[in-house]
Amino acid sequence: MNRVCIGCGSRLQSLDISREGYVSESKIKTSDYCERCYKIKHYGEFSVLKDKIDFENVITKINNDSSATVVFLIDLLNVNTESVEYIKKFKNNKFILLTRRDLLPKSIKDKKLIEYFKTNFYDTNNIMIVSSVKKQNIDEFLLEVKKQNISKIYIAGLTNSGKSTFINALLESIGKIPTVTTSALPNTTANFIKIEFDETLTIVDTPGFVLNNSIYNYLNYDEVKKLTPKKEIKVKTFQIKPTETVIVGNFFRVDY
Template sequence: MQHEKDKQQLSCAGCGVSIQTEKKELPGFVPESALQKEPLICQRCFRIKHYNEASSVALDQDDFLRLLSGIGNTQSLVVHIVDIFDFEGSMISGLQRFVGNNPVLLVVNKVDLLPKSINMNRIRNWVQRQAKEEGLRTVEVVLCSAKRNIGFERVIEEIEKHRDGRDVYVVGATNVGKSTLINRLIHDYSDLEQELTTSRYPGTTLDAVRIPLDDGKAIIDTPGIVYSSRMTEIVPRSFLGTLLPDKPIKPLVYQLNEGQTLFFGSIARFDFVEGERQSFTLYVANGMNIHRTKLERADELYAEHKGELLGGPTLEELEEIPGWTRHTIRIKRGSFSDIYISGLGWIQVNRDSGALVDVYAPKGIKVLQRDSMI
């Protein structure tokens, strides 16, 4: 009986979920024979760590929100990590109302994916404007790349500056590089030898993980929030490697006449419906297959060649993805705009000419016009 009680109190060192030995398909499963291992990690984290495989274990969205809403009652610094490549898709909507009066440090990860010639001050100013529009009050914005170790000293400095001896809550959507950043914080802040699960797959951290700091306070790593409005959440895992950039994006410039269409693999489509001949600059993963055709042929081409010539997920996999919704966007002459498709990237529109465009993306995916980032 005592053994059972001890087992119930154990939690996974990788994702923080409670350990159980009964059901393989549920979170926290560990075979009885592995209970004595140090550090103790659940079978799911073991598979991610050693084989880069994640079994699908989901947590209810309400649980995420319940966990977030408790932060307002604490005295802490909130570190919100977002992905520069999917900025609007990875912002936690309405975060301000959850955090109460606690200060928010906005850490913008994956800046190593931006083209190398980019002016980082311009990006930082752009982020500040966008965050303000979202209603988020930040004490500071820090650009970094946890993976490439760029700007990380600045993250540590800003946490130290604004923490003021309090706990640190780290929040973010799935796939923003949160666990990589947490691992760096553990390394810099704590003697604790604990490696969190890091993976390309969404939803790796299943419960809040409390990492003790040397001063008696803690870093609290919260689960990644799953937003189905991001392309990364709805495509098959086999396609994530193509969708997510892993090196700096090389912008692709297309000179289009009205009545021309661009396909992004088989997962999105961009129609230049009306306007003068002009250039459109694509910021997407370098491995994404782009196909140009005439608008009048686009429907036929898609019907005949989706999942094959057009690239992207297979025909069978495409059946699992929601059907397309059309978004009609009119860009005013002289405006400096991006057309952003969450999880896929964005299309920068020539500022001198107006344009009428249609964007087709799976139903529910966030598509919007914004001030140009670059």
């Protein structure tokens, strides 16, 4: 019987440590997680896999499941037109979730954020703001799913949009133990992960889409953690004079 990692969805194997799903032969019949997910979950260690994800194939598989709904997550700190291009590729019923609300100043109203997104990026009535960390609108989202009689949802989005964290928040909301691997570094989900949420709803986690020009492509695990906010962003003003430069770590600089 083929077993899969409950953290990333990869088929467990003990032949090649550099490929997805690797676990030592002594643990392959008992472990729920591959070695990579286990190290991410317990030690914060991350390793890069040889296997490349075919994202067009991911989209095709989802589109072939025409009765399902795509829930597309967009990080409010990383709203861009390339995300919208991915949204447009899905033929299914779509639901947009703007995530990581807890990182933006409370002075910014949710209604204003939604209006800005609909006006400048993608106009839809199926849109909601959520915070998986603060559990904001998690129950409201589930109520909307029930209201629309949705029985299967694919969780999609760019890498680091908070997909796995959102799924774990959904599981916690009904008292289930979170199982999907979460990490600050992109692409911890390597394959489809099917989760029977309850008697009426199936959730499928999918690999995060990667942007070719994303800064994450050039950073290691520690650097990504430094750049990833963990609490509400506070606005700060810096005044610089001619010939002065503001340097932010070893990431970028701002010249006068």
